[in-house]
Amino acid sequence: MGSQWSKDRNYIRAMREGYRSRAAYKLQEIQERHHIMRDDDNVVDLGAAPGSWLQVARQATGGRIVGIDLNPILPIEGVTIIVGDFTRDDTREKARSILGQVSVVLSDASPKLSGHRSYDQARAIGLGEEALAFACRVLKTGGNFVLKSFQGEDFHILLAQVRKYFLSVKTFRCRASRKGSSEIYIIAKNFTGCQYDSEGPL
Numbered sequence: 277m278g279s280q281w282s283k284d285r286n287y288i289r290a291m292r293e294g295y296r297s298r299a300a301y302k303l304q305e306i307q308e309r310h311h312i313m314r315d316d317d318n319v320v321d322l323g324a325a326p327g328s329w330l331q332v333a334r335q336a337t338g339g340r341i342v343g344i345d346l347n348p349i350l351p352i353e354g355v356t357i358i359v360g361d362f363t364r365d366d367t368r369e370k371a372r373s374i375l376g377q378v379s380v381v382l383s384d385a386s387p388k389l390s391g392h393r394s395y396d397q398a399r400a401i402g403l404g405e406e407a408l409a410f411a412c413r414v415l416k417t418g419g420n421f422v423l424k425s426f427q428g429e430d431f432h433i434l435l436a437q438v439r440k441y442f443l444s445v446k447t448f449r450c451r452a453s454r455k456g457s458s459e460i461y462i463i464a465k466n467f468t469g470c471q472y473d474s475e476g477p478l
């Protein structure tokens with residue numbers, strides 16, 4: 277069975293089941309394996325358009341949910357959408373004012389790809405660092421963080437940075453990722469806080 281077929285199969289399944297994209301199955305897998313979100317968790321999703329992770333998060337928790345993206349997202353009941361750049365202070369503060377305590381930060385954000393492999397990889401790592409900085413600024417102690425990244429040059433540096441701030445950090449490849457993709461998720465649990473680290477991302 278070729279990758280094209282499995283891509284179509286996941287896409288068709290997503291449309292049939294009412295999800296906005298096939299990415300829904302990645303967060304479902306992460307949730308099933310790693311129990312990132314609990315019943316009443318407040319969640320912020322970075323790079324959330326078109327919104328399938330928000331749909332899965334809505335099913336996983338009864339807490340407040342905020343989705344942030346550069347692009348507009350069609351409304352989802354029980355979810356607050358912020359159209360903006362999550363690397364900006366004002367966007368982060370808006371999310372924090374809506375959520376109060378944040379238990380979970382999700383990031384499936386990707387930069388626009390140029391096709392130049394090492395340039396794209398460097399930008400993806402940079403965006404991952406920004407997502408980590410966001411998480412460190414808003415998460416409550418004990419909170420969880422899921423970060424999409426891409427295996428390659430400097431991935432180990434990003435992973436080491438995440439390890440500084442969470443008690444448990446694992447990597448996870450989703451079955452729903454495209455065949456041959458270097459996409460990999462960092463699953464970080466139990467945030468310990470950033471305030472004591474002068475070398476940190478803050």
Ligand SMILES: C[S@@+](CC[C@H](N)C(=O)[O-])C[C@H]1O[C@@H](n2cnc3c(N)ncnc32)[C@H](O)[C@@H]1O
Pocket residue numbers: 296297299300322323324325326327328329330344345346347360361362363384385386387388403
């Ligand atoms: C792969 S899509 C996310 C798919 C989403 N998880 C879903 O399930 O529908 C990546 C998104 O990251 C967003 N993005 C990239 N950089 C961003 C930034 N600095 N601030 C907000 N969104 C960003 C892009 O606009 C894009 O919509």
